[in-house]
Amino acid sequence: MKFDNLSLDLLNTISNLTEIPDGAANIRVDGQAVVRSSSANVTITPREDGQGFILEVKPGTIGETVHVPVLITQTGLQETVANTFIIGENSDIIIIAGCGIHNPSHSDSRHDGVHEFIVKPGARLKYIEKHYGQGQGKGKRIMNPTTKINLQSGASAEMEMTQIKGVDDTVRLTTAHIEDKASLKIVERLMTDGEQAAESDVQLNIVGRGGSGQILSRSVARDKSIQVFRAALVGRVECTGHVECDSIIMDNARISSIPELVAEDSEAVLTHEAAIGKIAGEQLIKLMSLGLTEQEAIDVILDGFLR
Amino acid sequence: MLKLENLCMTVNGDNGQGREIIRGLNLEFEKGKIYAITGPNGGGKTSIAKLVMGIFKPNSGHIYLNDEEITNLSISDRAHRGITYAFQQPPRFKGLTIEDMIKIARPGIDQLALRGAMRDVGLCPEDYLVRDVGPGLSGGEMKRVEIAQVLARNAKVTIFDEPEAGVDLWTIQKLIGILYNKFKDNPESITIIITHNENILRICDEIMVIQNGLVQARGTREEIWHLIKDDVECKMKEQCGELLTYEI
Numbered sequence: 001m002k003f004d005n006l007s008l009d010l011l012n013t014i015s016n017l018t019e020i021p022d023g024a025a026n027i028r029v030d031g032q033a034v035v036r037s038s039s040a041n042v043t044i045t046p047r048e049d050g051q052g053f054i055l056e057v058k059p060g061t062i063g064e065t066v067h068v069p070v071l072i073t074q075t076g077l078q079e080t081v082a083n084t085f086i087i088g089e090n091s092d093i094i095i096i097a098g099c100g101i102h103n104p105s106h107s108d109s110r111h112d113g114v115h116e117f118i119v120k121p122g123a124r125l126k127y128i129e130k131h132y133g134q135g136q137g138k139g140k141r142i143m144n145p146t147t148k149i150n151l152q153s154g155a156s157a158e159m160e161m162t163q164i165k166g167v168d169d170t171v172r173l174t175t176a177h178i179e180d181k182a183s184l185k186i187v188e189r190l191m192t193d194g195e196q197a198a199e200s201d202v203q204l205n206i207v208g209r210g211g212s213g214q215i216l217s218r219s220v221a222r223d224k225s226i227q228v229f230r231a232a233l234v235g236r237v238e239c240t241g242h243v244e245c246d247s248i249i250m251d252n253a254r255i256s257s258i259p260e261l262v263a264e265d266s267e268a269v270l271t272h273e274a275a276i277g278k279i280a281g282e283q284l285i286k287l288m289s290l291g292l293t294e295q296e297a298i299d300v301i302l303d304g305f306l307r
Numbered sequence: 308m309l310k311l312e313n314l315c316m317t318v319n320g321d322n323g324q325g326r327e328i329i330r331g332l333n334l335e336f337e338k339g340k341i342y343a344i345t346g347p348n349g350g351g352k353t354s355i356a357k358l359v360m361g362i363f364k365p366n367s368g369h370i371y372l373n374d375e376e377i378t379n380l381s382i383s384d385r386a387h388r389g390i391t392y393a394f395q396q397p398p399r400f401k402g403l404t405i406e407d408m409i410k411i412a413r414p415g416i417d418q419l420a421l422r423g424a425m426r427d428v429g430l431c432p433e434d435y436l437v438r439d440v441g442p443g444l445s446g447g448e449m450k451r452v453e454i455a456q457v458l459a460r461n462a463k464v465t466i467f468d469e470p471e472a473g474v475d476l477w478t479i480q481k482l483i484g485i486l487y488n489k490f491k492d493n494p495e496s497i498t499i500i501i502t503h504n505e506n507i508l509r510i511c512d513e514i515m516v517i518q519n520g521l522v523q524a525r526g527t528r529e530e531i532w533h534l535i536k537d538d539v540e541c542k543m544k545e546q547c548g549e550l551l552t553y554e555i
C-alpha cells in the first residue's frame with residue numbers, strides 16, 4: 001500500500017505517523033480499510049457489514065500501541081462506521097485513533113463514528129484521538145463521534161480527545177459506565193473558529209463502589225463559532241467524580257458550559273468547576289514585555305492552554 | 308542612560324475623578340549602577356516601572372533610553388530595545404511550563420543556561436522544569452520563575468519589582484549574591500530594584516524614596532537611611548503610641 005502525499009500529510013497530522021506502523025493497525029481511507037493487520041496479541045476483524053471492525057486485545061498484553069486512523073479525501077463522502085474495542089483482563093495498551101478530512105469541494109464530507117470500548121477487569125487503556133479538517137471549498141467537514149465506554153472492575157482508562165482545527169460541525173456524544181474501583185479520565189481539547197459549531201455531551205455513570213470519573217475540558221472559541229458543552233456525572237454509590245470546564249472566549253463567539261452532578265448515595269463526592277473568560281490583559285502584557293507581539297502572545301497563550 | 312523627564316500620570320480614581328499618581332517625575336539612571344526604589348505602599352513605585360516598560364502611558368513628559376525617545380514605543384519595541392521588567396505580581400498561564408516561559412524570555416537559550424537560570428533562583432530543574440506556570444505554583448514560586456525569566460534575558464535595563472516578596476530568606480540571600488555578581492559595576496547594565504529589603508538596599512549604589520508620585524529623597528544608603536528610619540519611627544509612634552519602639 002502506498003499513500004499519496006495528501007493522505008500522508010493528514011495521517012501525520014492526526015497520528016504523527018510518517019509511514020505504515022508496525023504491529024496491529026487499521027487505516028481506513030475513503031470508506032475502505034486499506035491497511036488492516038493484526039499482531040500476536042491484538043486482532044482486528046471486520047464487521048459483517050464491512051463498516052467497521054472489532055479489535056480484540058488478549059488478556060495480559062502489555063505495552064502495545066495500535067493505530068486506527070480514518071482519512072477522507074474523496075469529496076462529498078459521507079460514512080457511518082462502528083468499531084468495537086475489547087481490552088482483555090490486566091492488559092495495558094495504547095490506542096491512537098483520529099479522523100482527518102480533506103474536502104476541497106462544495107459538498108459536505110461527513111464521518112460518523114461509533115466507538116465502543118469494553119475494558120475488562122484490571123486492564124488499562126490509553127486512548128488518543130485527534131480530529132482535523134482542511135480544504136478550501138464551501139463543503140463542510142463534519143464529524144460526529146459517539147463513544148461508549150464500559151470500564152469493568154478495577155479497570156482504568158484515560159481518553160484524550162482533541163479537535164483543534166478545520167472541523168465545521170461536530171456533535172460528540174460520550175457515555176461511560178464505571179464499575180467498582182475503575183477509573184476514567186476524559187480530557188477534551190477543542191478549538192473552533194469562523195462559523196464552526198461544536199457540541200459535546202459527556203455523561204459518566206459511576207455504578208461501582210470506589211469508582212472514579214474525571215472530565216477535564218479546555219476549549220477556545222474564536223470568531224463567530226459556537227460551543228455547547230454538557231458534562232454530567234452520576235454517582236450511584238460511594239465514589240468520586242470531578243468535572244472541570246475551562247474556556248477562552250474571543251471575538252463574537254458563544255460558549256455554553258453546563259455541568260451537572262447527580263448523587264444517589266451520601267458517600268458520593270462530586271465536584272465541578274467551570275470558567276469562561278477572555279485572555280487576561282496581564283498575560284498579554286507579560287509576554288509582550290518579553291518581546292512578543294500581541295498576536296504572538298495570543299498564539300502562545302492559546303497553544304499552551306490547549307496543549 | 309535611562310531618563311524620565313517631567314512624567315505625569317493620572318488614573319481614574321474611585322470617585323470617578325482623575326487622580327494624579329505620578330506628579331512631575333524627573334529621574335536619571337546611569338549604566339553600571341544598581342538603583343533601589345523604595346517608599347511607602349501606593350507611592351507610585353510600580354507605576355514608574357510600568358511607565359518605563361510601556362505598560363502605562365504618561366499623560367505628559369518624556370522617556371529616553373540612550374538619547375532615543377521611547378515614550379511612544381510599544382511594550383514589545385521596548386523589550387527589543389533591552390528593557391525588561393520582573394512583575395510585582397506575575398500572571399499565571401495554564402499549560403505553559405517554566406521551561407516554556409524561560410525559552411520565551413530568551414529564545415534559543417541552551418539547556419545549560421536554562422537550568423542555570425532556574426538554579427539561580429532556587430528552582431531545582433529536575434522538579435520544576437515541566438511544571439505549569441499555573442495555579443499549582445505558590446506565590447513565592449511564581450516570583451522565582453519571574454526573576455529567572457528576567458535574569459535569562461540579559462537586558463540592558465533590568466527592573467525588579469519587590470523581588471523579595473513571598474520568597475524565602477534562603478533564596479533571597481542567594482538572589483542578592485546573584486544580583487551582586489551579575490549587575491554590580493557591570494558597565495553594560497542599568498539595574499533598578501524596587502524593594503523594602505534592607506539587605507538588597509545594601510548592594511545598591513543609590514536609593515530613591517518615592518512617595519505620592521514624587522522623589523522624596525535620593526542618595527546613598529548612608530545618606531538617606533536616617534530619613535527612612537525617622538519616617539518609619541514617626542509613623543509607628545503615630546499609629547501605635549510611644550510604647551512601641553521599633554528597631555530597623
Ligand SMILES: Nc1ncnc2c1ncn2[C@@H]1O[C@H](COP(=O)(O)OP(=O)(O)O)[C@@H](O)[C@H]1O
Pocket residue numbers: 318319320328346347348349350351352353354355
Ligand atoms: N491601573 C490603575 N488604576 C487606578 N489606580 C492605580 C492603577 N495603578 C496604580 N494605581 C494607584 O496608583 C497608586 C500608586 O500605585 P503603585 O505604583 O502600584 O504603588 P507602589 O508600587 O508604590 O505600591 C496607588 O494609589 C494605586 O492604587
Ligand SMILES: [Mg+2]
Pocket residue numbers: 352353354395468
Ligand atoms: Mg508596587
